[in-house]
Amino acid sequence: MFLQVRRSRLTPDEIGLSSDGKRRRVQGLRREEVAHLAQVSVNYYTRLEQGQNRSASPEVLDAIATALQLNTGERAHLHNLSRAAELARPARPAAEVRPAVARMIAAYVQGPAVVLGRQMDILAWNALARTMFSGHIDVEELLARDAPPNLAELVFLHPGARALYPQWHSEAVEMAGYLRMMAGRFPGDPELTELIERLGLESEEFTEIWSGHVVGEKTHGTRHLHHPAVGELSLAFESLRLPDSPDQCIVLYHADPASPEEQALRVLLEGDSGVSPA
Numbered sequence: 001m002f003l004q005v006r007r008s009r010l011t012p013d014e015i016g017l018s019s020d021g022k023r024r025r026v027q028g029l030r031r032e033e034v035a036h037l038a039q040v041s042v043n044y045y046t047r048l049e050q051g052q053n054r055s056a057s058p059e060v061l062d063a064i065a066t067a068l069q070l071n072t073g074e075r076a077h078l079h080n081l082s083r084a085a086e087l088a089r090p091a092r093p094a095a096e097v098r099p100a101v102a103r104m105i106a107a108y109v110q111g112p113a114v115v116l117g118r119q120m121d122i123l124a125w126n127a128l129a130r131t132m133f134s135g136h137i138d139v140e141e142l143l144a145r146d147a148p149p150n151l152a153e154l155v156f157l158h159p160g161a162r163a164l165y166p167q168w169h170s171e172a173v174e175m176a177g178y179l180r181m182m183a184g185r186f187p188g189d190p191e192l193t194e195l196i197e198r199l200g201l202e203s204e205e206f207t208e209i210w211s212g213h214v215v216g217e218k219t220h221g222t223r224h225l226h227h228p229a230v231g232e233l234s235l236a237f238e239s240l241r242l243p244d245s246p247d248q249c250i251v252l253y254h255a256d257p258a259s260p261e262e263q264a265l266r267v268l269l270e271g272d273s274g275v276s277p278a
Helices: 003-010 031-038 042-051 058-067 072-082 101-109 126-133 139-143 151-157 168-185 190-202 204-210 262-270
Strands: 113-116 122-127 220-227 231-242 247-252
Touching: 003 031, 003 072, 031 042, 031 058, 042 126, 058 072, 072 168, 101 113, 101 122, 101 247, 113 126, 122 126, 126 139, 126 262, 151 168, 151 190, 168 190, 168 204, 190 204, 204 231, 231 262
Parallel strands: none
Antiparallel strands: 113 122, 113 247, 220 231, 231 247
């Protein structure tokens, strides 16, 4: 389905193929056009698109990715899909943040900081991250649960998330793309599968976004957040994976020096100086 969706989003003009002038019966490219560009047989590509061929070489997958103009994250996802059986692994115990990492996150005061697990569980967060959430979400209620807060659940299922994220739809698309990437990277993860199924049952918007087969990981950029005390903030962020714990991702936010955002973060920090591992 992933290849079919990507194929439907390209036109002959976009990839330099001349149109024959006839009305096309399919949206986007035909299978034979993709096969021609990737230099494989139509039958081979058809079986690959239908999930009937799990032995494609990396070179063939790269050729198809190039033909479909996949970005880096989508290309990696295609390779992961072809290696689903190899990547599948037994369930693992809940991830724990190393004490040194937790202390580092607690000491970070330039902006919100979180450590996210494979399923988007918030494994640790600093004072400013907790304060940003508490403007719209009952943080104490989240911490009272047995399981750590889950960022994907908050985005799609908690009504306060729409106020926390002024550009909610963009955040939701990015979140779904990240979950699909992780599902391809860890196809045997039952907790991740359960999370995706639960979101599909409880959120129509998640189902609609998920059907678009968006995939990817945004490692840096700008995120728009809102807090009742200071209004909307535009903060730069960087995502960093721990070499010895690749399932975990540190996300650090910061404001430009001497900017209104930097002053607003200072105001928020004065109201809370603690950190709460999830």
